[in-house]
Amino acid sequence: MAPTRVKKFVTKDLTVRAAAVNATAVVEEMRSIQNSYPVPTVAVGRSMVASLLMAAHLKNNQELSIYIQGSGPLASVFAQASFEGKVRGVSSSPQLEVPVATDKILLAPAIGIGLITVTHHLPNSHTPHRGTVELASSEIGDDVAYYLQQSHQIPSVVSLGVHVNSYGKVEAAGGVLIELMPGHEESTALKIEERVKKARPVSNRLLEGATAEDLVRDLLQDFELIELDHEHDVEYKCRCSKERVMRSVGLLGLAELDEMIEKQETTDVSCEFCGRQYKLSVDDLKEVRQDVYKESLN
Ligand SMILES: [Zn+2]
The missing domain is CATH 3.90.1280.10 (HSP33 redox switch-like)
Incomplete structure (x- = not known):
């Protein structure tokens, strides 16, 4: 498979920024290393995608992690990504079996209520920046959006999707992060909101062959976009010792x-x-x- 990258865009007036990625290969790599079952795979996968998207807006040698602690049987989920696209993730119980009633995997029953902590690591600094908020829906995308609103006053759309097949393998994983920057027009927010309502789930779009750029254009088709350079291949990488x-x-x-x-x-x-x-x-x-x-x- 060709290397994948996080695609970054801004609107011409610079008031909206976007990042999107097809992370199928790295999420499947995590699943196969850990032999994780569908619900933990989806939870860790969505967290890996969210951390990749947020980390792509950092600077060289900076990292970001997402740590979710819940009251449910999947007590914790952790993912970490660097600006350079290195990502890893794990949950407290990779082999957790949760009955899945429908085709769509819901994480809330497994994670329960709890907290999401986002930590921003700066190189050569022992004091990372850390923010914790309550989980909004325990589906991870909304929780990251709630964190961005509460901790950084940034209204955002965070759409994450991980699809596993009937053997538990990851067939699609990716997401898109849209952030409204200070100075944006109210009409901009309304236009995006309308597109979000009509948008199909990210994992379906990826299964159809949509690229990261397509995911951004689905939501920002009303705006002229400028692509920003981000020349880093996404890679599952651990720096354990x-x-x-x-x-x-x-x-x-x-x-x-x-x-x-x-x-x-x-x-x-x-x-x-x-x-x-x-x-x-x-x-x-x-x-x-x-x-x-x-x-x-x-
Ligand atoms: Zn390791």
Whole structure:
């Protein structure tokens, strides 16, 4: 498959900006690495698409993550993307089975009520910018739009779509983000609203062969558009390391670590995002234990 990119546009008067992507390949890659079931696949997929679209408006070397915490059985969903199009995602239960009544997968019953946190990481800075709002619908698109309104006073349209076939494979994944910038005319908002009402679901459009640019033009056909350069291929990429994996093993707690050390065996740990295998020796585990113990004293 040809590499895919986030397409970015602004209207000629610069009061509306748009980003869209066909992310089918990276969402399917996530699904196949994690062997995730339909509902977690759709939840992580939509979050990956939203993070890619928002990250495309950042600057070089900046990243953005979306973290959803809900009261439902799919307790958390996380996705992270960089300006350069590197994306990854995971949920708390990739193999969660939720009965799906219709053709259309609804996330609200799985996620429940809760919070969405968007974190903007700047390079060389230890204090990322973080904003949290309540979930509006738990379908992710509306939740991101609500976050943009509440935290940045930006009215937006966030249409996300992930379609899985009867074998659970991702056949279409993508989305479009339209943002109304300060100084926009009221008539601009009304025109977009009308187009949104008539628009068909993103996943259907992608299955029909629509491109990222088509998704933007569906909603902004009343405006003259200027395409902005964004020369970065979208790629499923994890930057896990042995250190990070050791830190996550530390979360198991002292009792569990002691049990592992007692066995005197090398422990295999795989990264939940990308499946990469790490071997932790007994000495590694002892080091983790020491760190956890030190922290427990603080
Ligand atoms: Zn990884």
